[in-house]
Amino acid sequence: MADKPRRPRAETPKGFRDYFGAEVTMRKSMLDRIAAVYHRYGFDPLETSAVETVEALGKFLPDVDRPNEGVFAWQDEDADWLALRYDLTAPLARVAAQYRNDLPSPYRRYAMGPVWRNEKPGPGRFRQFYQCDADTVGSSSVAADAEICAMLADALEEVGIPRGDYVVKVNNRKVLNGVMEVAGLAGDDKEAERGIVLRAIDKIDRLGPEGVRALLGEGRKDESGDFTKGAGLSEEQAEVVMGFTTAKRDTGTATVARLRELVASSVVGAEGVDELEGIAELLDAQGYGPDRIVIDPGVVRGLGYYTGPVYEAELTFEILDEKGRKRQFGSVAGGGRYDGLVKRFTGQDVPATGISIGVDRLLAALQAKGRVEGETAGPVVVTVMDRDRMADYMAMVGELRQAGIRAEVYLGNPKNFGNQLKYADKRQSPVAVIQGGNEAAAGTVILKDLILGAKIAESATLEEWKDRPAQVEVPRGDLVAAVRKMLGQ
Amino acid sequence: MADKPRRPRAETPKGFRDYFGAEVTMRKSMLDRIAAVYHRYGFDPLETSAVETVEALGKFLPDVDRPNEGVFAWQDEDADWLALRYDLTAPLARVAAQYRNDLPSPYRRYAMGPVWRNEKPGPGRFRQFYQCDADTVGSSSVAADAEICAMLADALEEVGIPRGDYVVKVNNRKVLNGVMEVAGLAGDDKEAERGIVLRAIDKIDRLGPEGVRALLGEGRKDESGDFTKGAGLSEEQAEVVMGFTTAKRDTGTATVARLRELVASSVVGAEGVDELEGIAELLDAQGYGPDRIVIDPGVVRGLGYYTGPVYEAELTFEILDEKGRKRQFGSVAGGGRYDGLVKRFTGQDVPATGISIGVDRLLAALQAKGRVEGETAGPVVVTVMDRDRMADYMAMVGELRQAGIRAEVYLGNPKNFGNQLKYADKRQSPVAVIQGGNEAAAGTVILKDLILGAKIAESATLEEWKDRPAQVEVPRGDLVAAVRKMLGQ
Numbered sequence: 008m009a010d011k012p013r014r015p016r017a018e019t020p021k022g023f024r025d026y027f028g029a030e031v032t033m034r035k036s037m038l039d040r041i042a043a044v045y046h047r048y049g050f051d052p053l054e055t056s057a058v059e060t061v062e063a064l065g066k067f068l069p070d071v072d073r074p075n076e077g078v079f080a081w082q083d084e085d086a087d088w089l090a091l092r093y094d095l096t097a098p099l100a101r102v103a104a105q106y107r108n109d110l111p112s113p114y115r116r117y118a119m120g121p122v123w124r125n126e127k128p129g130p131g132r133f134r135q136f137y138q139c140d141a142d143t144v145g146s147s148s149v150a151a152d153a154e155i156c157a158m159l160a161d162a163l164e165e166v167g168i169p170r171g172d173y174v175v176k177v178n179n180r181k182v183l184n185g186v187m188e189v190a191g192l193a194g195d196d197k198e199a200e201r202g203i204v205l206r207a208i209d210k211i212d213r214l215g216p217e218g219v220r221a222l223l224g225e226g227r228k229d230e231s232g233d234f235t236k237g238a239g240l241s242e243e244q245a246e247v248v249m250g251f252t253t254a255k256r257d258t259g260t261a262t263v264a265r266l267r268e269l270v271a272s273s274v275v276g277a278e279g280v281d282e283l284e285g286i287a288e289l290l291d292a293q294g295y296g297p298d299r300i301v302i303d304p305g306v307v308r309g310l311g312y313y314t315g316p317v318y319e320a321e322l323t324f325e326i327l328d329e330k331g332r333k334r335q336f337g338s339v340a341g342g343g344r345y346d347g348l349v350k351r352f353t354g355q356d357v358p359a360t361g362i363s364i365g366v367d368r369l370l371a372a373l374q375a376k377g378r379v380e381g382e383t384a385g386p387v388v389v390t391v392m393d394r395d396r397m398a399d400y401m402a403m404v405g406e407l408r409q410a411g412i413r414a415e416v417y418l419g420n421p422k423n424f425g426n427q428l429k430y431a432d433k434r435q436s437p438v439a440v441i442q443g444g445n446e447a448a449a450g451t452v453i454l455k456d457l458i459l460g461a462k463i464a465e466s467a468t469l470e471e472w473k474d475r476p477a478q479v480e481v482p483r484g485d486l487v488a489a490v491r492k493m494l495g496q
Numbered sequence: 497m498a499d500k501p502r503r504p505r506a507e508t509p510k511g512f513r514d515y516f517g518a519e520v521t522m523r524k525s526m527l528d529r530i531a532a533v534y535h536r537y538g539f540d541p542l543e544t545s546a547v548e549t550v551e552a553l554g555k556f557l558p559d560v561d562r563p564n565e566g567v568f569a570w571q572d573e574d575a576d577w578l579a580l581r582y583d584l585t586a587p588l589a590r591v592a593a594q595y596r597n598d599l600p601s602p603y604r605r606y607a608m609g610p611v612w613r614n615e616k617p618g619p620g621r622f623r624q625f626y627q628c629d630a631d632t633v634g635s636s637s638v639a640a641d642a643e644i645c646a647m648l649a650d651a652l653e654e655v656g657i658p659r660g661d662y663v664v665k666v667n668n669r670k671v672l673n674g675v676m677e678v679a680g681l682a683g684d685d686k687e688a689e690r691g692i693v694l695r696a697i698d699k700i701d702r703l704g705p706e707g708v709r710a711l712l713g714e715g716r717k718d719e720s721g722d723f724t725k726g727a728g729l730s731e732e733q734a735e736v737v738m739g740f741t742t743a744k745r746d747t748g749t750a751t752v753a754r755l756r757e758l759v760a761s762s763v764v765g766a767e768g769v770d771e772l773e774g775i776a777e778l779l780d781a782q783g784y785g786p787d788r789i790v791i792d793p794g795v796v797r798g799l800g801y802y803t804g805p806v807y808e809a810e811l812t813f814e815i816l817d818e819k820g821r822k823r824q825f826g827s828v829a830g831g832g833r834y835d836g837l838v839k840r841f842t843g844q845d846v847p848a849t850g851i852s853i854g855v856d857r858l859l860a861a862l863q864a865k866g867r868v869e870g871e872t873a874g875p876v877v878v879t880v881m882d883r884d885r886m887a888d889y890m891a892m893v894g895e896l897r898q899a900g901i902r903a904e905v906y907l908g909n910p911k912n913f914g915n916q917l918k919y920a921d922k923r924q925s926p927v928a929v930i931q932g933g934n935e936a937a938a939g940t941v942i943l944k945d946l947i948l949g950a951k952i953a954e955s956a957t958l959e960e961w962k963d964r965p966a967q968v969e970v971p972r973g974d975l976v977a978a979v980r981k982m983l984g985q
Binding site for chain 1: 503504505506507508509510512513514515516517519520521535536537538540541542543544545546547548549551552554568569570572573574576578580590591593594595600601602604610612614623624632634635636637639640642643646777778781782783840841842843872875877886887888890891894897900901902903904905906907908909919922923
């Protein structure tokens with residue numbers, strides 16, 4: 008016998024996944040709500056294509072902790088290298104440069120859609136995921152930063168995260184740079200040390216002050232015994248940095264005052280403190296107090312391209328992790344000011360600031376809190392008792408649909424009636440419609456309340472179930488009204 | 497001087513484009529309406545990732561006229577070849593095979609999203625474009641085909657194409673195969689001839705009967721003198737085919753009867769005619785008459801994988817083409833039955849049928865008819881007369897947004913007030929809010945009606961404009977109410 012040709016594998020590529028039914032509608036419902044907030048704030052939608060030239064994307068992959076992370080790229084027929092976008096900021100910078108003479112300035116845009124990362128997939132880590140961004144390009148005013156933070160708070164509340172269950176933290180890269188300067192870590196030759204320091208500060212929630220302190224010095228051995236080399240800072244240098252990490256006070260004003268003490272001698276640091284103060288004042292004036300937005304020196308944001316204020320939205324309620332331990336849900340959005348991204352293309356300074364919401368994480372949070380919308384009821388299923396009367400059954404669904412009721416005829420092989428009810432069950436159908444020969448002759452239809460039926464089946468004996476209390480026979484002409492009644496409409 | 501590093505080009509890759517503002521919201525509004533119809537018919541959403549293995553996609557690119565058209569593909573690190581999906585049907589076939597034990601059967605799903613084709617871009621032809629599909633997998637019943645056609649008609653009306661401005665045409669590949677058999681073109685060795693014949697029939701609207709006749713014989717010289725080689729059919733063979741292309745009658749019943757005469761001697765042909773008859777009867781019973789859905793032997797559909805009924809939705813109203821000539825808008829959706837696609841993976845027969853709407857073409861049609869929704873008004877722009885009072889201006893937009901009014905503060909450099917009004921104009925802002933020192937002292941704000949202002953500016957002299965009739969000064973406390981009034985709310 009000759010070899011049969013091998014059949015293709017029916018598999019999603021590694022690290023990719025499919026989204027079914029309610030997974031799609033719940034996300035859509037959440038994104039629609041966020042878009043409404045962005046719209047109310049005067050932001051316009053932009054949809055760029057998934058594909059960009061590698062040249063336009065540049066090497067600005069977020070997350071310095073995973074430098075091996077890359078893009079999906081290929082060479083086009085005309086020799087250009089093309090790649091899938093890895094975020095929505097790089098395409099925005101390209102658009103802002105390409106259409107700079109036509110776009111309004113400032114240009115406020117929002118964007119939502121998938122991005123792709125060519126990284127090793129892990130549990131819950133996929134190589135395609137959604138982002139939902141809003142950015143203001145062309146404004147150097149701290150009012151633009153303050154507005155982005157306020158809008159982020161509004162968006163979180165709009166999708167169902169109540170006030171008190173989230174906090175938007177604000178920091179400023181310039182303050183960080185000032186701290187580096189004061190600690191004697193300013194020069195080009197100190198870039199490696201600065202990187203280690205930034206990553207150490209970013210981990211303070213997880214490692215605690217001692218862990219961070221160890222990473223500022225010689226290094227740190229973790230629970231598994233693995234050693235991470237530190238920045239090699241002197242006692243004195245480390246003290247400056249640690250002072251910064253503990254600068255948060257009860258009010259924004261007090262935190263700003265403490266930061267001013269710490270970086271007083273650095274010009275860039277003082278500038279950063281002024282900006283933080285300006286943001287805090289604008290937000291206070293609008294009533295966005297520390298129950299919603301706080302100045303927090305602990306926020307670093309991995310992204311290398313930030314040049315000023317940085318933001319992060321954290322959910323503060325607790326969930327159980329995979330080991331059953333309580334932990335805070337954590338970050339669902341982040342962003343900041345990046346004044347250099349458009350300049351790459353044009354050579355001219357174009358200030359910009361914005362936020363990116365991690366759509367999948369926020370959706371997971373809403374699900375954990377039971378606050379998700381977009382779950383849809385299954386269709387009313389009209390069963391097929393007599394395949395020669397298909398036109399009659401289709402007329403029934405036609406009437407139901409006309410009345411706005413989700414409905415369908417069973418289109419599989421109608422031979423086995425049990426399969427039809429199993430199908431209705433799998434579709435989470437609320438009502439099955441049955442019309443056999445007797446009913447057709449009598450001019451009636453039978454309606455089975457499958458939701459009530461399932462409840463009865465759970466708690467009752469077979470005998471009780473056989474009484475079919477969740478079933479009614481009604482005149483054919485009353486089909487729509489009777490289904491409506493059973494649906495509680 | 498040292499060479500400066502070359503700046504990256506700020507360009508979309510060749511054949512790709514960006515969608516701004518209303519282009520995004522209009523498409524979204526249209527897709528939401530289509531999704532509502534699909535949902536009412538019992539279809540569930542599915543979102544697969546953009547990336548598939550080349551193996552899973554298979555070589556089923558539509559459109560036999562452009563065989564060089566390909567996919568964007570690259571080799572993954574673990575040696576798998578990956579590619580961007582070129583349609584939404586191939587991923588559905590993969591999903592139907594991968595989850596065959598978990599999905600309800602029949603599985604009704606809809607999907608909307610971008611697809612990618614690695615082909616030479618041309619005017620209006622892009623390498624990324626949207627599709628919007630609905631398919632029923634696991635039903636061999638003609639009721640599934642009839643339902644898809646009815647749903648397509650409903651969807652077109654739902655988005656704003658009125659009855660009479662579109663027609664859904666139905667044909668059957670089996671009838672075509674029957675015609676081939678009768679014409680003596682059945683064998684494997686006749687595949688090339690069959691291909692030429694199918695493509696010729698598909699062009700009947702454009703070339704007319706003589707053009708098709710020429711392509712069935714020796715070939716055809718077009719207006720530019722280019723010669724297209726024909727199928728080389730004999731007079732007798734060509735007569736059979738031409739008889740088929742002219743088989744359409746005034747009613748579905750009459751067309752079916754004529755087709756039955758033509759393919760009476762072919763088993764597969766007769767089967768195809770039976771299916772067409774079944775579809776026509778079901779649609780008639782539901783009132784989908786020839787004003788909406790017709791049996792039309794002229795429909796071929798390029799796609800090689802169709803095995804039974806094929807559908808095409810055409811818009812019948814006239815538009816002016818680029819040369820100012822009237823022509824029918826043409827096809828906006830197509831589909832059919834493809835019983836072999838899932839079998840590729842599983843070896844088992846899985847019947848399937850579905851439709852794909854060309855989103856960009858349908859949207860263009862709606863725009864041509866002025867029947868598009870989703871255009872959004874620009875924001876109320878609060879101008880900045882005194883940059884030290886930014887908090888006051890932000891409080892104004894805060895109040896407006898609270899009241900559900902789209903609003904923003906001007907965030908550019910406020911130095912030049914003219915620029916602020918130019919910005920408001922570019923944003924198509926309906927109202928500008930102005931509060932200088934005098935107004936602040938008086939506790940008032942000035943509202944400029946920019947829509948009325950623009951109308952006056954168009955038709956009036958500068959003197960009249962100077963009277964500023966489209967401008968009012970109101971107490972600060974009346975801001976929201978006065979803006980509402982100016983917006984006509």
